[in-house]
Amino acid sequence: MSTGAASARKPWYRRLANPNVLVWLILVVLLAICVAASPLFLQPENLRNVFLTQPIGLGLAALGQALVIISGGIDLSIGSVVSLLSSLAAGMYRAFPDLHPAVIVLFLLCLGAAAGSINGLIVVGLRVPPFMATLATMSLFQGAVLFYAPRTIGGIPRSYRFISDGAILGVPFSIILFAAVIGLCGYLLRKNRLGRHLYAVGADPYVSRISGIPVQRVRFLAYLLCGVLVGVASAFMTARFGGGGPKVGVGYELDSITAAVIGGVSLAGGAGSLLGTFAGVLIIGVFYNIMNLLSVNAYLQIVLKGAVLIIAVSFYAKRRV
Amino acid sequence: MERADAVLKLSNITKRFPGVTALDDVSLELARAEVHALVGENGAGKSTLMKILSGVYRQDGGSVELNGAPVAFRTPHEAQAAGISIIFQEFSLIRTFDVTDNVFLNREPTRLLGHLDKRAARQKTRALLAEIGIELDVDRRVDTLSVVEQQIVEIAKALSVTASVLIMDEPSAALTDKELRKLFDIIRTLKSRGVTVIYISHMLDEVFEIADRVTVLKDGKVVGTRRADELSRDELIRMMVGRTIEDYFPPLSSQRGPVLLEARNLGTGGRLSGITFQLHAGEILGIAGMVGSGRNLLARTLLGLEPVDTGELLVKGRLRRFRGIADAMAAGLGYISDDRKAEGILGPMKLAENITIASLPAYLGLGFLRLRREASDARAEVERLSIRATGIGQPVETLSGGNQQKVLLSRWLLRKPDIFVISEPTRGIDVGAKAEIYRILRQATAAGKAVIMISSELPEVIGMSDRVLVMRAGTIQGTVDQHKRPATEEQLMSLAVGHEFSMEGAGKEVGR
Numbered sequence: 001m002s003t004g005a006a007s008a009r010k011p012w013y014r015r016l017a018n019p020n021v022l023v024w025l026i027l028v029v030l031l032a033i034c035v036a037a038s039p040l041f042l043q044p045e046n047l048r049n050v051f052l053t054q055p056i057g058l059g060l061a062a063l064g065q066a067l068v069i070i071s072g073g074i075d076l077s078i079g080s081v082v083s084l085l086s087s088l089a090a091g092m093y094r095a096f097p098d099l100h101p102a103v104i105v106l107f108l109l110c111l112g113a114a115a116g117s118i119n120g121l122i123v124v125g126l127r128v129p130p131f132m133a134t135l136a137t138m139s140l141f142q143g144a145v146l147f148y149a150p151r152t153i154g155g156i157p158r159s160y161r162f163i164s165d166g167a168i169l170g171v172p173f174s175i176i177l178f179a180a181v182i183g184l185c186g187y188l189l190r191k192n193r194l195g196r197h198l199y200a201v202g203a204d205p206y207v208s209r210i211s212g213i214p215v216q217r218v219r220f221l222a223y224l225l226c227g228v229l230v231g232v233a234s235a236f237m238t239a240r241f242g243g244g245g246p247k248v249g250v251g252y253e254l255d256s257i258t259a260a261v262i263g264g265v266s267l268a269g270g271a272g273s274l275l276g277t278f279a280g281v282l283i284i285g286v287f288y289n290i291m292n293l294l295s296v297n298a299y300l301q302i303v304l305k306g307a308v309l310i311i312a313v314s315f316y317a318k319r320r321v
Numbered sequence: 322m323e324r325a326d327a328v329l330k331l332s333n334i335t336k337r338f339p340g341v342t343a344l345d346d347v348s349l350e351l352a353r354a355e356v357h358a359l360v361g362e363n364g365a366g367k368s369t370l371m372k373i374l375s376g377v378y379r380q381d382g383g384s385v386e387l388n389g390a391p392v393a394f395r396t397p398h399e400a401q402a403a404g405i406s407i408i409f410q411e412f413s414l415i416r417t418f419d420v421t422d423n424v425f426l427n428r429e430p431t432r433l434l435g436h437l438d439k440r441a442a443r444q445k446t447r448a449l450l451a452e453i454g455i456e457l458d459v460d461r462r463v464d465t466l467s468v469v470e471q472q473i474v475e476i477a478k479a480l481s482v483t484a485s486v487l488i489m490d491e492p493s494a495a496l497t498d499k500e501l502r503k504l505f506d507i508i509r510t511l512k513s514r515g516v517t518v519i520y521i522s523h524m525l526d527e528v529f530e531i532a533d534r535v536t537v538l539k540d541g542k543v544v545g546t547r548r549a550d551e552l553s554r555d556e557l558i559r560m561m562v563g564r565t566i567e568d569y570f571p572p573l574s575s576q577r578g579p580v581l582l583e584a585r586n587l588g589t590g591g592r593l594s595g596i597t598f599q600l601h602a603g604e605i606l607g608i609a610g611m612v613g614s615g616r617n618l619l620a621r622t623l624l625g626l627e628p629v630d631t632g633e634l635l636v637k638g639r640l641r642r643f644r645g646i647a648d649a650m651a652a653g654l655g656y657i658s659d660d661r662k663a664e665g666i667l668g669p670m671k672l673a674e675n676i677t678i679a680s681l682p683a684y685l686g687l688g689f690l691r692l693r694r695e696a697s698d699a700r701a702e703v704e705r706l707s708i709r710a711t712g713i714g715q716p717v718e719t720l721s722g723g724n725q726q727k728v729l730l731s732r733w734l735l736r737k738p739d740i741f742v743i744s745e746p747t748r749g750i751d752v753g754a755k756a757e758i759y760r761i762l763r764q765a766t767a768a769g770k771a772v773i774m775i776s777s778e779l780p781e782v783i784g785m786s787d788r789v790l791v792m793r794a795g796t797i798q799g800t801v802d803q804h805k806r807p808a809t810e811e812q813l814m815s816l817a818v819g820h821e822f823s824m825e826g827a828g829k830e831v832g833r
Contacts, residue, residue, distance in 0.1 A: 193435035200426060203415045210377060210413050211426045212398025270417055 019264025019272075023279040026262075026312075030286055038293040050289045051282070053164070056174045057082075057237045058255055059281045063185050064116075064229030065256035066277040070189070071222035072202035072269030073123060073130035078230050078256055080142035081115045082249025085234035087145050090153035090244035093160070101160040108238070109231040115141065116227015120220035138253065145246045152245030156238060163239035174236065181232060185225075186274050198222055203270025258305075259284055262312045326353045327389075328517050329374075329405075329486055334383035336369055336541075343369040345541040347383070351486065356508060356518045358532035358549070360525070361561055362777070362814075366541040367521050371488050374519075375407040376400035398427070404485035408475050408492055416464040421446045423463055424478045449477045453507050469500055476507065487511060488519045491613075493527055505531050523611050525554055525818050537561055555811075558818075562779065562810040570784030571763040573803060577787075578602025581771045582623070582740050586632035589622050593795045596622075596632065600740065605762065605772040607786025609779065609813050615795035616775045617659065620742050623773070624649045624656050637739070650679075655738030657729050659745035659775070661722070665729050668718035672710055673699035675717045675728050680736045702731040706761060723747075723754025730761055741765060744775040759785060779810045791816035 034041045041047075061078050068075045085108050092104060115137075122133040166173040189195035200208045201218045209215050237248050263280030265272025287308065291301045329351040336344040344366045351357050359367050372378040374385065376394030385392050387403055394400040397407070414423045421442045422429075430441040446459045455473055463471060472492065479487055489508075493501050508518050508531055522528055528535060529549055537544040537560040544560045580599045587596035593615050600606050610616040621627045623634065625643025634641050636652045643649045646656065658664035667675050676699045677684055684695045699713045706727045710720055717728055726746065733741065746762065747755045762772055762785065776782050782789055789801040789808050798816040801808040 191437050191439075193429050193431050193437055196422065196429060196437065197427070200415050200418070203417050207413045207415055208426075210375075210397040210409070212396060212401060213427045270415075 020276050022315075023263050023276050023283070027279050027283050027286070030283060034286060034290045034293075037290060040293045041290065046289070046293070050285055052172055052175060053240070054285045054289070055278075055281045056164075056178050057233050057240060058252060058259065058284070059178055059278055060181060060233035060236060061230055061249075061252050062256040062259040062277050062281050063182060063274055064226035064233070066260045066263070066265050066272060066274055067185065067189070067198065067229070068130075068222045068226045069257070069260050069265050069267060070202050070269060070272050071198045071219055072205065073219060073222060074134060074257065074267075075119060075223065075226055076131065076134040076253045077115070077119060077138040077141055078226075078233075079249040079252035079254075080138050080140075080145065081112065081227070081230050082234045082237055082252055083244070083246050084141045084145040084148075084249075085111050085115075085231060086238040086241065086244030086248040087149040087153060087246070088244065089234065089238045090156060091149065093156060094153060097155075097157070101162065104160060104238075105163075105235045108235045109228055112227045112229070112231020112234060113224055114227070115230065116224045117220075119227070120223030123223065124216045124220045142246070149245055152243050152247070154243035156242045161239045161242065163236055165239070177232075177236065181229070182274055182278060185229070188225075189274060194218070194221065199270055201269075255284055258309055262309075327351065328353045328387070330386040331370075331374070332384050332386070334370065334373060334380045334385070336366075336373060336378060336380050343541050344373075344380070347538070347541070347543050349536055349543065349546070351517050351519065352534075353485075353517055354512050354515045355533040356512055356520055356531050358528040358535045359519060359521045359538065360523060360528055360535060360557070361538035361544075362523075362779070365538040365561075367538055368490055369541075370538070371407060371490055371519065371521065374400065374486075375405055375488060401482055401484075404483065405488070406479040406482055406484035406486070407488040407490065408479045409490055412471050412475055413478070414463045414471060414474060417462065419462050420457060420459045420466075420474050420477075423474055424449065424459075424481050426478070428481065445481070446477065449480055452480070452510075453477065454503060476504075480507075480511075484516060486517045486519065488521070490521045491523075492520075493522055493524055501527070523818055525557060528557075529554070558811055558814055562814055571760055574603050574605065574763075574766050574787050576603045578769060578771075581637055582773075583635040584623070584632065585635070587619075587622060587629060587634060588631040589618070589627050590630055591795075593618050593622060593627075594631070595796055598790060598797065598800070600771045600773060602739070602769050602771050603766050604787040605766055605774055605785055607782040607789040608773060608775045608792060609777075609782045609789055610792035610798075610817050612777070614792040614817065616792045617744055618795070619792065620656070620744055620773065620775055623742060624654060650736070650738070653739040655679075655733035655736060655741045657726075657733060657741075657743040657746070659748060661725055661729065661748070666717045666725050669716050671714045672703070672708070672717055672720070672728060673713040676702050676713075676731050676735060679732050698735070702735065706731050707757065721754070723750040723758070726750060726754070726758060727761070730758065734761075734765065739770055741770060741772045742775075743772065745777065746774060747776075747778070747781060779813055782813065783808050783810065789813065793817055793819055 061082060065075055065078060088111060089104050089108055092099060092107060119134055119137055122128050122137065123130050162173060163177070164174055168176060189198065197208070197213050197218045200211070200213055201215050205215050238244055241248055259280035260272065260277045261267060261280070262283055263272065263276030263278070265277060287305070288301070291304065296304070327350045331347060331349040334344050334347040335342070347366070347370060359370070361367055369378065373380045376397045376399050379393070379395070387405070392403060394403065415426065418426070421439070424446045425442045430438040430445065432438055443459050450457055450459070450473070453473070453476065457470060457473060463474060466474065476492070492504060508520070511518060520528070520532060532549045534546060535549050535552060535557065536546040537557070539561065578601055581602050582600040584596050584598050588594040596619060598606070608616045608619065618627060622629060625645050625648050629642065636654070641648075641652055643652070649656070662668070667678065673696055677695050681690070684691050696713060702708070703710065703713060708724050708727045708731070710724060717725060720728065743762070746758055750758070762774070766772055774782070774785060783803070787803055789803065791798045791801070791813055793816065798819070801812065
């Protein structure tokens with residue numbers, strides 16, 4: 001029985017084809033282009049914005065999206081859940097101005113879990129394909145937020161805004177929060193039984209089933225976890241935005257999918273990493289940023305985003321065949 | 322035959338699938354620490370029976386008793402927990418996981434709160450592999466392993482649970498002789514520890530070497546259970562076949578035209594080698610062989626669905642190298658796959674659309690589809706092949722299997738290919754429709770076309786083929802010209818399983 005010496009000695013350029021490496025490389029190249037293209041890019045204020053403030057909200061949501069995609073599903077409702085939850089948080093504050101921020105956060109985590117459970121139950125219980133199920137709940141949640149709060153609700157107190165603006169020992173709290181979340185989720189995916197099962201179910205539901213993995217329960221848990229992460233994202237976004245409204249989560253569903261896919265998460269399920277997804281989030285953030293710095297027309301930005309997505313995904317597609 | 326030490330007792334198991342009874346009143350008893358071989362032709366019901374035992378399928382009737390207590394497994398996991406493990410024919414491995422993660426899939430050693438103990442898993446995997454006497458890097462991803470290595474992972478996976486019954490569904494299919502020895506050693510070790518092994522195989526040599534008892538299944542029924550040492554090979558083969566050839570086959574071809582297709586020493590990826598034959602206009606060339614013998618691979622290779630690595634393929638005298646099935650179609654080949662649902666019909670589409678889909682350019686006028694012409698041609702085809710449907714607008718998936726097959730035949734006949742490759746032409750089809758399909762194939766050869774027919778049903782091969790190629794292990798084991806002397810099932814079976822069958826009058830014309 002020969003053990004493959006071939007796999008051990010991969011030439012360096014073959015290693016680059018690994019999406020986990022490739023995506024960071026793309027980011028570095030993109031950064032180099034940005035530095036060359038605009039002197040404003042390296043301004044401390046801009047760097048803080050690009051790396052510390054902007055990516056956190058989308059990053060948290062994208063982690064949830066990655067978990068779901070790895071398990072073989074997809075979640076199109078993320079953006080509208082973020083909008084709905086931020087509105088409800090702001091609404092809570094309006095009704096009870098003296099609530100402790102922790103209560104609001106806990107409230108949002110529970111609501112996020114509830115939203116995720118609804119998605120999970122539709123996919124698992126009613127056997128609706130994930131794309132259709134979450135397309136429907138996207139409409140459901142977006143409609144609910146427009147009905148509840150057609151306009152932005154402000155008035156989030158300073159104490160709550162600690163989540164986005166505060167710092168502990170000079171380290172921004174948002175960074176601590178994100179590091180803790182990605183660490184926990186990364187642990188769950190790589191070192192915990194549940195994560196192993198998420199990958200297995202996404203890679204091959206049939207094999208998972210005959211190996212005794214409760215496939216439907218794992219699928220449900222993926223949506224539930226995603227919901228909780230979206231709850232965290234909502235808590236952060238409410239603080240950053242200083243309120244809630246129907247536009248807070250706009251674009252998150254597609255941006256989170258884009259980030260995951262750019263980061264090497266396979267839409268077919270069973271493959272991908274959270275760090276890669278985070279790199280995808282940074283790439284998207286840097287991309288938007290440089291477009292703004294260069295004053296590219298907002299609509300043209302959307303066109304370019306589509307083009308970049310095609311290039312990025314086709315890059316991965318070639319390797320697979 | 323009541324035995325006190327029966328571990329597992331199956332009584333009157335019945336299982337039906339749409340259009341076919343896969344198991345019919347099957348009863349079977351397994352003793353502790355015995356190796357029990359389960360043999361039978363393809364489609365005899367072996368795999369279905371094992372899938373019921375291991376909780377993949379549920380039986381429609383009958384009962385299973387484990388150690389005297391009735392059991393009904395709803396999932397493979399339940400079966401496993403009760404001590405019945407199975408090594409599936411199609412590997413049950415996650416291709417992107419490494420060896421360790423596959424062996425302990427869903428039984429991952431964990432500490433608190435599901436924290437994976439990878440080191441323990443690795444050690445246990447190494448120990449399991451050492452027990453089988455095999456060295457394998459436990460950190461390698463399964464999709465980088467050879468088929469044999471994957472098989473070993475599969476065995477280790479099954480052994481990682483304390484099984485009282487271990488089912489091996491054709492474990493030897495991909496093994497070399499040396500590896501087979503190893504496998505047998507493993508089986509004997511297991512047996513000495515009191516494990517009952519159900520060994521499914523159609524390699525008779527293996528059966529006689531390893532099995533204590535043999536049960537023969539045929540057409541979903543038990544033919545008999547015998548002690549291996551009281552059974553002769555010839556007897557066993559007779560138990561496996563011995564069906565009367567029904568007389569609904571049309572007469573053999575009366576003319577034999579020029580060579581339409583010729584394979585010269587064709588080979589592909591080591592899975593197919595030295596394939597040499599000629600196909601004449603007006604003849605049906607049957608291809609027989611067991612699952613995994615390369616018969617379907619050969620068809621796919623002829624059609625450009627698999628690359629040709631060695632040798633040459635000539636169609637109508639011209640050397641051809643197909644890069645895809647489109648090339649093959651352009652050269653005059655037509656193909657009906659054995660997987661009607663996945664590679665044949667367009668289920669929700671209309672009958673007429675299914676018939677014309679392969680010849681659409683003929684129905685184009687100025688870029689528009691000529692629907693009226695399509696409809697009239699489809700109606701003519703429905704008439705000609707007596708396809709039973711409510712109309713040409715009926716969705717094909719709502720037709721019976723036989724009528725779906727006729728739709729596929731007419732789809733290709735409409736294209737007027739010179740060479741027809743058809744795999745399992747009558748799988749899952751009732752007898753009446755079978756006869757009609759045979760008639761249609763014969764009409765095609767009478768019109769000067771050539772047919773390559775791959776089939777696992779020996780009576781069909783014998784009843785329909787002018788000549789028969791028998792395949793095993795990716796090579797042609799023999800060619801039987803039925804115009805010289807009719808083939809027998811025993812003869813074809815012997816060639817397919819690699820056993821010299823002694824029987825007077827069994828003419829064999831090996832090699833070409």
